[in-house]
Amino acid sequence: MPQITKEIPLDPVAKKTVLRLFTYGLYAVGVAAGEDRNMFTANWVTQVSFEPPLIAMSVQNDGHSIDLIRQSRSFAISVLGDDQRDIAGLLGKRWKLRPEKIEEVAYRLGMTGSPILEDALGSVECIVTDSMAAGDSTLFIGRVMAAEVGREGTPLTMAGAGFRHAG
Protein backbone atom coordinates (compact mmCIF):
# COMPACT_ATOMS: atom_id res chain seq x y z
CA MET A 1 0.00 0.00 0.00
CA PRO A 2 1.26 3.50 -0.76
CA GLN A 3 2.04 5.84 2.04
CA ILE A 4 -0.82 8.17 2.76
CA THR A 5 -0.45 11.20 4.90
CA LYS A 6 -3.51 10.68 7.03
CA GLU A 7 -3.35 14.27 8.21
CA ILE A 8 -4.52 15.60 4.84
CA PRO A 9 -8.30 15.26 4.67
CA LEU A 10 -10.08 15.32 1.33
CA ASP A 11 -11.24 18.86 0.52
CA PRO A 12 -14.96 18.36 -0.25
CA VAL A 13 -15.24 21.50 -2.36
CA ALA A 14 -12.21 20.63 -4.48
CA LYS A 15 -13.46 17.05 -4.84
CA LYS A 16 -16.85 18.24 -6.09
CA THR A 17 -15.31 20.83 -8.40
CA VAL A 18 -12.96 18.36 -10.06
CA LEU A 19 -15.49 15.52 -10.33
CA ARG A 20 -17.87 17.94 -12.05
CA LEU A 21 -15.25 18.39 -14.77
CA PHE A 22 -15.65 14.74 -15.76
CA THR A 23 -17.47 14.33 -19.06
CA TYR A 24 -20.54 12.13 -19.41
CA GLY A 25 -23.10 11.20 -22.00
CA LEU A 26 -26.73 10.71 -21.12
CA TYR A 27 -28.46 7.40 -21.71
CA ALA A 28 -31.94 6.00 -21.26
CA VAL A 29 -31.50 2.66 -19.53
CA GLY A 30 -34.33 0.15 -19.79
CA VAL A 31 -34.84 -2.65 -17.29
CA ALA A 32 -37.62 -5.16 -16.85
CA ALA A 33 -38.54 -8.19 -14.80
CA GLY A 34 -41.74 -9.68 -16.12
CA GLU A 35 -44.35 -6.95 -16.40
CA ASP A 36 -42.40 -4.68 -14.08
CA ARG A 37 -40.58 -2.25 -16.36
CA ASN A 38 -38.65 0.94 -15.83
CA MET A 39 -36.43 3.37 -17.67
CA PHE A 40 -34.03 5.74 -16.01
CA THR A 41 -31.47 8.30 -17.11
CA ALA A 42 -27.90 7.21 -16.51
CA ASN A 43 -24.56 8.88 -16.99
CA TRP A 44 -22.20 6.63 -15.04
CA VAL A 45 -21.74 4.43 -18.08
CA THR A 46 -18.59 3.45 -19.98
CA GLN A 47 -17.33 0.72 -22.22
CA VAL A 48 -14.66 -1.27 -20.36
CA SER A 49 -13.52 -3.94 -22.83
CA PHE A 50 -13.31 -4.28 -26.60
CA GLU A 51 -13.22 -8.09 -26.75
CA PRO A 52 -15.65 -9.18 -25.60
CA PRO A 53 -17.55 -5.88 -25.75
CA LEU A 54 -18.35 -5.04 -22.13
CA ILE A 55 -20.02 -2.03 -20.57
CA ALA A 56 -19.88 -0.93 -16.95
CA MET A 57 -22.84 0.90 -15.47
CA SER A 58 -23.17 2.12 -11.90
CA VAL A 59 -26.67 1.99 -10.40
CA GLN A 60 -27.75 3.50 -7.11
CA ASN A 61 -28.53 0.93 -4.43
CA ASP A 62 -31.61 2.75 -3.16
CA GLY A 63 -33.55 2.86 -6.42
CA HIS A 64 -36.15 0.58 -7.98
CA SER A 65 -34.21 -0.37 -11.10
CA ILE A 66 -31.46 -2.25 -9.32
CA ASP A 67 -33.94 -4.93 -8.25
CA LEU A 68 -35.10 -5.37 -11.82
CA ILE A 69 -31.53 -5.75 -13.06
CA ARG A 70 -30.78 -8.29 -10.36
CA GLN A 71 -33.82 -10.30 -11.41
CA SER A 72 -33.46 -10.11 -15.18
CA ARG A 73 -29.66 -9.95 -15.33
CA SER A 74 -30.01 -7.71 -18.33
CA PHE A 75 -30.45 -4.08 -19.36
CA ALA A 76 -30.64 -1.96 -22.49
CA ILE A 77 -28.81 1.32 -23.04
CA SER A 78 -30.34 3.77 -25.51
CA VAL A 79 -28.17 6.71 -26.57
CA LEU A 80 -30.13 9.96 -26.27
CA GLY A 81 -29.83 12.64 -28.92
CA ASP A 82 -29.14 16.28 -28.09
CA ASP A 83 -32.80 17.03 -28.91
CA GLN A 84 -34.01 14.64 -26.19
CA ARG A 85 -33.16 16.66 -23.10
CA ASP A 86 -36.80 16.48 -22.00
CA ILE A 87 -36.72 12.69 -22.04
CA ALA A 88 -33.50 12.72 -20.01
CA GLY A 89 -35.23 14.99 -17.49
CA LEU A 90 -38.37 12.86 -17.33
CA LEU A 91 -36.56 9.52 -16.98
CA GLY A 92 -34.23 11.12 -14.45
CA LYS A 93 -37.07 11.62 -12.01
CA ARG A 94 -37.10 9.16 -9.16
CA TRP A 95 -39.26 6.10 -9.78
CA LYS A 96 -40.98 6.55 -6.42
CA LEU A 97 -42.27 9.94 -7.53
CA ARG A 98 -43.07 8.85 -11.11
CA PRO A 99 -43.53 5.05 -11.14
CA GLU A 100 -45.23 5.13 -14.56
CA LYS A 101 -42.65 7.36 -16.23
CA ILE A 102 -41.73 4.67 -18.76
CA GLU A 103 -45.28 4.83 -20.13
CA GLU A 104 -44.70 8.49 -20.99
CA VAL A 105 -42.11 7.56 -23.63
CA ALA A 106 -42.27 5.35 -26.70
CA TYR A 107 -40.37 2.11 -26.22
CA ARG A 108 -40.19 -1.46 -27.41
CA LEU A 109 -38.82 -4.60 -25.80
CA GLY A 110 -35.54 -5.94 -27.11
CA MET A 111 -34.46 -9.55 -27.38
CA THR A 112 -33.43 -9.60 -23.72
CA GLY A 113 -36.84 -8.23 -22.75
CA SER A 114 -35.29 -4.90 -21.77
CA PRO A 115 -37.07 -1.70 -22.85
CA ILE A 116 -35.40 0.21 -25.69
CA LEU A 117 -36.27 3.84 -26.32
CA GLU A 118 -37.83 4.48 -29.72
CA ASP A 119 -36.18 7.36 -31.58
CA ALA A 120 -32.83 6.96 -29.81
CA LEU A 121 -29.58 7.39 -31.75
CA GLY A 122 -28.83 3.75 -31.11
CA SER A 123 -29.08 1.07 -28.47
CA VAL A 124 -27.26 -1.91 -27.05
CA GLU A 125 -28.65 -4.73 -24.99
CA CYS A 126 -26.47 -6.29 -22.34
CA ILE A 127 -26.45 -9.43 -20.26
CA VAL A 128 -24.98 -8.91 -16.79
CA THR A 129 -21.80 -10.95 -16.50
CA ASP A 130 -20.52 -9.53 -13.23
CA SER A 131 -21.27 -6.99 -10.54
CA MET A 132 -19.43 -5.31 -7.73
CA ALA A 133 -20.43 -3.27 -4.69
CA ALA A 134 -19.25 0.32 -5.13
CA GLY A 135 -20.11 2.51 -2.17
CA ASP A 136 -23.69 3.79 -2.40
CA SER A 137 -24.06 2.08 -5.78
CA THR A 138 -23.48 -1.21 -7.56
CA LEU A 139 -21.39 -1.54 -10.67
CA PHE A 140 -22.80 -3.92 -13.24
CA ILE A 141 -20.73 -5.32 -16.08
CA GLY A 142 -22.83 -6.08 -19.13
CA ARG A 143 -21.82 -7.94 -22.23
CA VAL A 144 -23.20 -6.41 -25.39
CA MET A 145 -25.43 -9.05 -26.99
CA ALA A 146 -27.33 -6.89 -29.47
CA ALA A 147 -26.91 -3.48 -31.03
CA GLU A 148 -29.20 -1.41 -33.16
CA VAL A 149 -28.42 1.81 -34.99
CA GLY A 150 -31.13 4.47 -34.76
CA ARG A 151 -31.47 7.84 -36.39
CA GLU A 152 -28.76 10.35 -37.23
CA GLY A 153 -27.95 12.85 -34.52
CA THR A 154 -25.52 14.19 -31.98
CA PRO A 155 -25.38 12.45 -28.60
CA LEU A 156 -26.77 14.29 -25.58
CA THR A 157 -24.17 15.04 -22.91
CA MET A 158 -24.45 16.16 -19.30
CA ALA A 159 -22.74 19.42 -20.26
CA GLY A 160 -24.94 19.92 -23.30
CA ALA A 161 -28.10 19.26 -21.29
CA GLY A 162 -26.95 21.71 -18.64
CA PHE A 163 -27.25 18.97 -16.04
CA ARG A 164 -24.92 19.37 -13.16
CA HIS A 165 -23.25 16.27 -11.89
CA ALA A 166 -23.43 16.12 -8.10
CA GLY A 167 -19.72 15.20 -7.94
Next chain:
Amino acid sequence: MPQITKEIPLDPVAKKTVLRLFTYGLYAVGVAAGEDRNMFTANWVTQVSFEPPLIAMSVQNDGHSIDLIRQSRSFAISVLGDDQRDIAGLLGKRWKLRPEKIEEVAYRLGMTGSPILEDALGSVECIVTDSMAAGDSTLFIGRVMAAEVGREGTPLTMAGAGFRHAG
Protein backbone atom coordinates in the same frame (compact mmCIF):
# COMPACT_ATOMS: atom_id res chain seq x y z
CA MET B 1 -31.19 -15.82 -16.77
CA PRO B 2 -33.17 -14.10 -19.50
CA GLN B 3 -34.03 -16.00 -22.62
CA ILE B 4 -31.61 -15.26 -25.39
CA THR B 5 -32.32 -16.16 -28.95
CA LYS B 6 -28.99 -17.75 -29.75
CA GLU B 7 -29.71 -17.50 -33.44
CA ILE B 8 -29.26 -13.72 -33.47
CA PRO B 9 -25.54 -12.95 -33.60
CA LEU B 10 -24.25 -9.53 -32.60
CA ASP B 11 -23.92 -7.31 -35.66
CA PRO B 12 -20.31 -6.06 -35.41
CA VAL B 13 -20.95 -2.96 -37.50
CA ALA B 14 -24.00 -1.93 -35.48
CA LYS B 15 -22.12 -2.62 -32.24
CA LYS B 16 -19.23 -0.40 -33.29
CA THR B 17 -21.53 2.33 -34.58
CA VAL B 18 -23.57 2.51 -31.37
CA LEU B 19 -20.59 2.23 -29.01
CA ARG B 20 -18.97 5.13 -30.87
CA LEU B 21 -21.96 7.26 -29.87
CA PHE B 22 -21.00 6.94 -26.22
CA THR B 23 -19.58 10.16 -24.81
CA TYR B 24 -16.20 10.31 -23.08
CA GLY B 25 -13.87 12.83 -21.53
CA LEU B 26 -10.12 12.57 -21.93
CA TYR B 27 -7.88 12.25 -18.91
CA ALA B 28 -4.16 12.03 -18.25
CA VAL B 29 -3.72 9.16 -15.82
CA GLY B 30 -0.52 9.06 -13.80
CA VAL B 31 0.87 5.88 -12.27
CA ALA B 32 4.12 5.13 -10.51
CA ALA B 33 5.89 2.35 -8.66
CA GLY B 34 9.11 3.67 -7.21
CA GLU B 35 11.07 5.41 -9.95
CA ASP B 36 9.04 3.72 -12.66
CA ARG B 37 6.48 6.29 -13.75
CA ASN B 38 4.07 6.58 -16.62
CA MET B 39 1.18 8.69 -17.83
CA PHE B 40 -1.39 7.56 -20.33
CA THR B 41 -4.52 8.97 -21.91
CA ALA B 42 -7.70 7.33 -20.67
CA ASN B 43 -11.34 7.72 -21.56
CA TRP B 44 -12.93 4.66 -19.95
CA VAL B 45 -13.35 6.56 -16.71
CA THR B 46 -16.46 7.32 -14.66
CA GLN B 47 -17.45 8.16 -11.15
CA VAL B 48 -19.41 5.22 -9.69
CA SER B 49 -20.33 6.29 -6.15
CA PHE B 50 -20.95 9.56 -4.35
CA GLU B 51 -20.32 8.35 -0.83
CA PRO B 52 -17.59 7.38 -0.58
CA PRO B 53 -16.41 9.06 -3.78
CA LEU B 54 -15.32 6.21 -6.05
CA ILE B 55 -14.08 6.19 -9.62
CA ALA B 56 -13.96 3.25 -12.01
CA MET B 57 -11.25 3.13 -14.65
CA SER B 58 -10.68 0.37 -17.18
CA VAL B 59 -7.07 -0.35 -18.09
CA GLN B 60 -5.87 -2.61 -20.89
CA ASN B 61 -4.27 -5.82 -19.69
CA ASP B 62 -1.45 -5.72 -22.23
CA GLY B 63 -0.02 -2.32 -21.32
CA HIS B 64 2.74 -1.20 -18.98
CA SER B 65 0.62 0.91 -16.65
CA ILE B 66 -1.44 -1.93 -15.27
CA ASP B 67 1.63 -3.37 -13.56
CA LEU B 68 2.38 -0.03 -11.92
CA ILE B 69 -1.19 0.27 -10.64
CA ARG B 70 -1.06 -3.26 -9.27
CA GLN B 71 2.16 -2.43 -7.44
CA SER B 72 1.28 1.00 -6.08
CA ARG B 73 -2.48 0.45 -5.68
CA SER B 74 -2.98 4.08 -6.61
CA PHE B 75 -3.40 6.40 -9.59
CA ALA B 76 -4.03 10.06 -10.34
CA ILE B 77 -6.52 11.37 -12.88
CA SER B 78 -5.86 14.80 -14.37
CA VAL B 79 -8.67 16.40 -16.36
CA LEU B 80 -7.37 17.67 -19.70
CA GLY B 81 -8.52 21.00 -21.08
CA ASP B 82 -9.79 21.40 -24.63
CA ASP B 83 -6.50 23.14 -25.48
CA GLN B 84 -4.50 20.03 -24.50
CA ARG B 85 -5.32 17.78 -27.43
CA ASP B 86 -1.60 17.42 -28.19
CA ILE B 87 -0.93 16.08 -24.70
CA ALA B 88 -3.80 13.60 -25.09
CA GLY B 89 -2.23 12.46 -28.35
CA LEU B 90 1.26 12.17 -26.88
CA LEU B 91 0.19 10.29 -23.74
CA GLY B 92 -2.06 8.11 -25.85
CA LYS B 93 0.94 6.60 -27.64
CA ARG B 94 1.82 3.12 -26.48
CA TRP B 95 4.43 3.01 -23.74
CA LYS B 96 6.46 0.45 -25.68
CA LEU B 97 6.88 2.92 -28.52
CA ARG B 98 7.41 5.95 -26.26
CA PRO B 99 8.60 4.74 -22.83
CA GLU B 100 9.78 8.21 -21.80
CA LYS B 101 6.62 10.02 -22.86
CA ILE B 102 5.92 11.19 -19.29
CA GLU B 103 9.16 13.19 -19.38
CA GLU B 104 7.78 15.19 -22.32
CA VAL B 105 5.10 16.76 -20.12
CA ALA B 106 5.28 18.80 -16.91
CA TYR B 107 4.12 16.82 -13.90
CA ARG B 108 4.49 16.61 -10.16
CA LEU B 109 3.99 13.73 -7.74
CA GLY B 110 0.90 13.81 -5.56
CA MET B 111 0.52 12.57 -2.01
CA THR B 112 0.01 9.00 -3.25
CA GLY B 113 3.18 9.28 -5.33
CA SER B 114 1.15 9.27 -8.54
CA PRO B 115 2.11 11.73 -11.29
CA ILE B 116 -0.26 14.68 -11.72
CA LEU B 117 -0.22 16.73 -14.91
CA GLU B 118 0.72 20.36 -14.37
CA ASP B 119 -1.66 22.78 -16.05
CA ALA B 120 -4.62 20.35 -15.96
CA LEU B 121 -8.11 21.65 -15.16
CA GLY B 122 -8.04 19.61 -11.98
CA SER B 123 -6.93 16.29 -10.59
CA VAL B 124 -7.94 13.58 -8.18
CA GLU B 125 -5.75 10.95 -6.58
CA CYS B 126 -7.21 7.55 -5.90
CA ILE B 127 -6.34 4.51 -3.84
CA VAL B 128 -7.42 1.26 -5.45
CA THR B 129 -10.07 -0.37 -3.28
CA ASP B 130 -11.16 -3.11 -5.66
CA SER B 131 -10.58 -4.49 -9.13
CA MET B 132 -12.31 -6.83 -11.50
CA ALA B 133 -11.35 -8.66 -14.67
CA ALA B 134 -13.26 -7.21 -17.62
CA GLY B 135 -12.45 -8.97 -20.88
CA ASP B 136 -9.27 -7.59 -22.44
CA SER B 137 -9.01 -5.04 -19.62
CA THR B 138 -9.16 -4.72 -15.86
CA LEU B 139 -11.55 -2.42 -14.08
CA PHE B 140 -10.05 -0.63 -11.10
CA ILE B 141 -12.15 1.06 -8.46
CA GLY B 142 -10.37 3.97 -6.86
CA ARG B 143 -11.40 5.95 -3.81
CA VAL B 144 -10.77 9.65 -4.18
CA MET B 145 -8.29 10.60 -1.46
CA ALA B 146 -7.20 14.01 -2.70
CA ALA B 147 -8.50 16.57 -5.17
CA GLU B 148 -6.95 19.71 -6.55
CA VAL B 149 -8.59 22.37 -8.67
CA GLY B 150 -6.43 23.64 -11.53
CA ARG B 151 -6.98 26.41 -14.02
CA GLU B 152 -10.22 27.54 -15.64
CA GLY B 153 -11.14 25.82 -18.86
CA THR B 154 -13.42 23.49 -20.75
CA PRO B 155 -12.77 19.74 -20.44
CA LEU B 156 -11.39 17.93 -23.47
CA THR B 157 -13.71 15.26 -24.84
CA MET B 158 -13.19 12.43 -27.30
CA ALA B 159 -15.61 14.13 -29.68
CA GLY B 160 -13.95 17.52 -29.25
CA ALA B 161 -10.50 16.06 -29.84
CA GLY B 162 -11.75 14.31 -32.95
CA PHE B 163 -10.58 11.00 -31.50
CA ARG B 164 -12.54 8.07 -32.66
CA HIS B 165 -13.39 5.47 -30.09
CA ALA B 166 -12.70 1.99 -31.46
CA GLY B 167 -16.08 0.80 -30.19
